[in-house]
Amino acid sequence: MxxxxxxxxxxxxxxxxxxxxxxxxxxxxxxxxxxxxxxxxxxxxxxxxxxxxxxxxxxxxxxxxxxxxxxxxxxxxxxxxxxxxxxxxxxxxxxxxxxxxxxxxxxxxxxxxxxxxxxxxxxxxxxxxxxxxxxxxxxxxxxxxxxxxxxxxxxxxxxxxxxxxxxxxxxxLADRRRLSGRTLGEAARRILLALSSGRTDEVAARELGMSVRTYRRNVAEITRELGAISRFQAGVRAAELGLLAPLPAARPQRAAG
The missing domain is CATH 3.30.870.10 (Endonuclease Chain A)
Known part of the structure; x- marks a missing residue:
């Protein structure tokens, strides 16, 4: 969170x-x-x-x-x-x-x-x-x-x-309902979590496995759909709309027997 x-x-x-x-x-x-x-x-x-x-x-x-x-x-x-x-x-x-x-x-x-x-x-x-x-x-x-x-x-x-x-x-409620599946999806949530954490674009893009250009384009599109005029406001709106729920922890893989 x-x-x-x-x-x-x-x-x-x-x-x-x-x-x-x-x-x-x-x-x-x-x-x-x-x-x-x-x-x-x-x-x-x-x-x-x-x-x-x-x-x-x-x-x-x-x-x-x-x-x-x-x-x-x-x-x-x-x-x-x-x-x-x-x-x-x-x-x-x-x-x-x-x-x-x-x-x-x-x-x-x-x-x-x-x-x-x-x-x-x-x-x-x-x-x-x-x-x-x-x-x-x-x-x-x-x-x-x-x-x-x-x-x-x-x-x-x-x-x-x-x-x-x-x-x-x-x-x-109407604002949450207007969001597209893209902004409500897991990829968007990962981007929002990275954005709200204060990571630089370069670090966030690397962790998410995408280019800095692609990361910035996604941030701009999500910010626009949230009706925000800045990245900070996008983070606040995402929190209000419940879009920053922690990602589920990865399950440990079993060692090959």
Missing amino acids: SVTDELVSGEIERMLLEARRLVESAVDRHRNEGRLLTALEPDEGTETAEQVVDSATCSLIVVLSGHHGEETAPLVAALGRAAARGVEVRLLARLALLEDRLFLERLDKYAPGVQVRLAGAALQDMVLADGLVGVMWSRASGPSREALVMRAPTLLRHLRTLFAASWSGSAP
């Missing part, structure tokens, strides 16, 4: 850990104030989140970890309805969403007006409506994981601030 990728992922991870700390702190402070924080029964989380989405009049913030696709899938239609009535809907999801073809099809069919961005860091499932009410799920897996309804103004304000920072460091 490149330095740029580590910084982006590390910052988002830090903010999400802070969000969880805020929730735990708020639970301790308001344990006896059920109106501000209310624990839900295990099977009430998704239904309550849909109600929160339907209650929004101005803005919706939605974060999906990607680990509970079937549980959160019913939210997609509700998000689409909200966007259709003029609510600004922003959905931040893990890069793993790209592998969930069914979920992407639901987004295209039922929620085309929703803004979707992708992040490489671990995310905390939650829904926030108009800055007034929200639902957050625990990170535990399984059908019985807990959810919490939040109405504490300070907590909601902090979560919105953390979301804004995470959103600005993420990449639009």
Whole structure:
């Protein structure tokens, strides 16, 4: 993983850990104030989140970890309805969403007006409506994981601030989808990793087994497709789009017997 990728992922991870700390702190402070924080029964989380989405009049913030696709899938239609009535809907999801073809099809069919961005860091499932009410799920897996309804103004304000920072460091789903197979391929990933490592063109080209001219041409083409105006910006965009995942380690070859 490149330095740029580590910084982006590390910052988002830090903010999400802070969000969880805020929730735990708020639970301790308001344990006896059920109106501000209310624990839900295990099977009430998704239904309550849909109600929160339907209650929004101005803005919706939605974060999906990607680990509970079937549980959160019913939210997609509700998000689409909200966007259709003029609510600004922003959905931040893990890069793993790209592998969930069914979920992407639901987004295209039922929620085309929703803004979707992708992040490489671990995310905390939650829904926030108009800055007034929200639902957050625990990170535990399984059908019985807990959810919490939040109405504490300070907590909601902090979560919105953390979301804004995470959103600005993420990449639009539409940008990732526009990339060609060439830029998404292994050869392009090797070039991007070499580029982000700070190697000189001569060293990178030699390691990749190509001429310096060919290497530079590939760098220029990838930079252009990423919509970047410099090599540095191309590295940042590649990190945001999840294109700098480490290459799989080579398997050791068995000695001839």
